[in-house]
Amino acid sequence: xxxxxxxxxxxxxxxxxxxxxxxxxxxxxxxxxxxxxxxxxxxxxxxxxxxxxxxxxxxxxxxxxxxxxxxxxxxxxxxxxxxxxxxxxxxxxxxxxxxxxxxxxxxxxxxxxxxxxxxxxxxxxxxxxxxxxxxxxxxxxxxxxxxxxxxxxxxxxxxxxxxxxxxxxxxxxxxxxxxxxxxxxxxxxxxxxxxxxxxxxxxxxxxxxxxxxxxxxxxxxxxxxxxxxxxxxxxxxxxxxxxxxxxxxxxxxxxxxxxxxxxxxxxxxxxxxxxxxxxxxxxxxxxxxxxxxxxxxxxxxxxxxxxxxxxxxxxxxxxxxxxxxxxxxxxxxxxxxxxxxxxxxxxxxxxxxxxxxxxxxxxxxxxxxxxxxxxxxxxxxxxxxxxxxxxxxxxxxxxxxxxxxxxxxxxxxxxxxxxxxxxxxxxxxxxxxxxxxxxxxxxxxxxxxxxxxxxxxxxxxxxxxxxxxxxxxxxxxxxxxxxxxxxxxxxxxxxxxxxxxxxxxxxx
Amino acid sequence: xxxxxxxxxxxxxxxxxxxxxxxxxxxxxxxxxxxxxxxxxxxxxxxxxxxxxxxxxxxxxxxxxxxxxxxxx
Numbered sequence: 303x304x305x306x307x308x309x310x311x312x313x314x315x316x317x318x319x320x321x322x323x324x325x326x327x328x329x330x331x332x333x334x335x336x337x338x339x340x341x342x343x344x345x346x347x348x349x350x351x352x353x354x355x356x357x358x359x360x361x362x363x364x365x366x367x368x369x370x371x372x373x374x375x376x377x378x379x380x381x382x383x384x385x386x387x388x389x390x391x392x393x394x395x396x397x398x399x400x401x402x403x404x405x406x407x408x409x410x411x412x413x414x415x416x417x418x419x420x421x422x423x424x425x426x427x428x429x430x431x432x433x434x435x436x437x438x439x440x441x442x443x444x445x446x447x448x449x450x451x452x453x454x455x456x457x458x459x460x461x462x463x464x465x466x467x468x469x470x471x472x473x474x475x476x477x478x479x480x481x482x483x484x485x486x487x488x489x490x491x492x493x494x495x496x497x498x499x500x501x502x503x504x505x506x507x508x509x510x511x512x513x514x515x516x517x518x519x520x521x522x523x524x525x526x527x528x529x530x531x532x533x534x535x536x537x538x539x540x541x542x543x544x545x546x547x548x549x550x551x552x553x554x555x556x557x558x559x560x561x562x563x564x565x566x567x568x569x570x571x572x573x574x575x576x577x578x579x580x581x582x583x584x585x586x587x588x589x590x591x592x593x594x595x596x597x598x599x600x601x602x603x604x605x606x607x608x609x610x611x612x613x614x615x616x617x618x619x620x621x622x623x624x625x626x627x628x629x630x631x632x633x634x635x636x637x638x639x640x641x642x643x644x645x646x647x648x649x650x651x652x653x654x655x656x657x658x659x660x661x662x663x664x665x666x667x668x669x670x671x672x673x674x675x676x677x678x679x680x681x682x683x684x685x686x687x688x689x690x691x692x693x694x695x696x697x698x699x700x701x702x703x704x705x706x707x708x709x710x711x712x713x714x715x716x717x718x719x720x721x722x723x724x725x726x727x728x729x730x731x732x733x734x735x736x737x738x739x740x741x742x743x744x745x746x747x748x749x750x751x752x753x754x755x756x757x758x759x760x761x762x763x764x765x766x767x768x769x770x771x772x773x774x775x776x777x778x779x780x781x782x783x784x785x786x787x788x789x790x791x792x793x794x795x796x797x798x799x800x801x802x803x804x805x806x807x808x809x810x
Numbered sequence: 811x812x813x814x815x816x817x818x819x820x821x822x823x824x825x826x827x828x829x830x831x832x833x834x835x836x837x838x839x840x841x842x843x844x845x846x847x848x849x850x851x852x853x854x855x856x857x858x859x860x861x862x863x864x865x866x867x868x869x870x871x872x873x874x875x876x877x878x879x880x881x882x883x
Contacts, residue, residue: 384822399872556832
């Protein structure tokens with residue numbers, strides 16, 4: 303029961319902290335969408351880092367390391383350190399500058415004007431929504447499964463540990479059912495996003511990021527102590543997991559390791575990250591994010607990868623990857639308060655992404671669909687109401703979908719979502735750095751990317767692990783298709799007019 | 811392309827190549843008695859990446875872009 307109290311106190315604290323941002327809320331749509339472009343360096347770092355680290359950060363990294371071994375860090379973390387920072391510097395700062403200069407609040411507004419095409423927005427909008435929704439589901443399903451795993455009855459060599467609510471939730475072995483966890487998480491996030499928008503998300507993310515970083519380290523220290531210290535813990539690891547050479551189901555083929563480097567490019571096209579970038583007070587706010595992001599990744603991922611490795615000597619081979627962290631904590635750290643703290647950390651990692659995604663979908667719907675080309679002049683209060691209503695709709699939809707798809711392997715779905723965004727980066731790179739890029743190139747890029755992505759997604763059985771040509775990640779081919787589409791489409795048709803070039807390519 | 815931009819681009823590509831560390835693929839040795847080489851190398855790589863970006867920011871910060879964003883010409 304103490305575990306549940308700790309989680310409830312965490313959720314209450316989060317809500318109180320995030321709602322505190324309401325004091326600074328100016329009541330305008332600009333404040334709701336991009337916090338009046340007033341976020342400083344530390345909060346920008348925390349919100350960008352918190353947003354990019356999903357359930358994958360604590361739960362997924364541990365599970366993948368349990369599955370693949372030591373290669374997990376290089377596969378997903380160190381490459382992200384280099385490439386995420388590159389995206390922030392090369393794409394983020396320039397988009398922030400253009401967004402500030404021309405008053406954009408969504409990606410689609412920028413692309414529409416850059417490529418002089420209203421229709422392009424209608425093509426891109428459903429694609430971005432389609433890619434964000436699985437990302438949202440990863441959060442809600444991941445949280446629900448983690449909470450259920452920790453609170454349900456466990457069979458250990460010493461006997462059965464009863465679940466937290468054996469009578470109330472008999473069907474889930476005493477564990478809290480996904481319907482309740484999902485509802486609580488969605489409701490908490492909805493409360494502060496509804497009230498404070500982008501500023502509340504930034505405040506909440508700062509709180510959540512600090513919590514999940516601290517809790518990851520706490521879990522690491524406690525588990526390693528229980529396993530006889532760092533030296534003792536590593537002795538229990540399966541040998542196949544200490545190297546990257548594929549054997550016994552572990553390891554990573556070199557070509558997969560190489561082509562996985564395309565995945566972190568996804569941050570260049572995440573619409574929710576675009577919105578966070580626009581909240582920055584100045585370009586200088588980005589400096590801390592660019593430099594500290596690789597270090598923050600290291601602080602979170604190294605302990606989690608080690609826990610996953612240690613788990614190979616403790617848990618049976620068939621253990622679901624998503625359950626590894628919860629099982630290690632539940633088995634080795636029996637103190638219910640500590641278990642509650644670690645679970646709060648997992649929830650923090652998950653919710654720090656959810657809030658930005660809910661908000662960005664509301665922002666996109668309001669600005670790119672309702673307000674775009676609207677003949678009616680909306681009052682600012684009405685714009686806020688539309689955005690908030692759509693946020694509520696998206697939260698309810700996500701909750702219902704999470705219950706329907708509760709048995710999906712959410713982490714496999716995550717890679718497909720990231721792949722889709724990553725494969726779209728030729729679009730934003732060309733828009734920012736290639737004056738010759740034009741409307742036809744943009745259409746060709748998005749269509750080529752979407753067609754190849756859908757083809758591979760279908761071939762994977764709609765979301766399973768899948769590689770082509772002996773280990774190549776599909777994202778590499780989708781990215782190439784998009785880049786080729788952009789180049790051919792642009793060169794085959796007239797260049798953009800001079801006014802557009804002048805507007806987006808300042809002579810610096 | 812400016813000379814500094816070209817140098818940073820080359821260093822970035824070199825970092826991309828170093829990320830592949832083929833020489834560590836089969837190495838199961840431990841660093842400090844608890845960290846597998848494959849993990850220690852990439853943890854150090856994260857620090858190198860942070861250092862690289864710190865140098866880039868110091869030497870190639872887009873001052874004029876910031877002025878332009880604020881409404882200057």
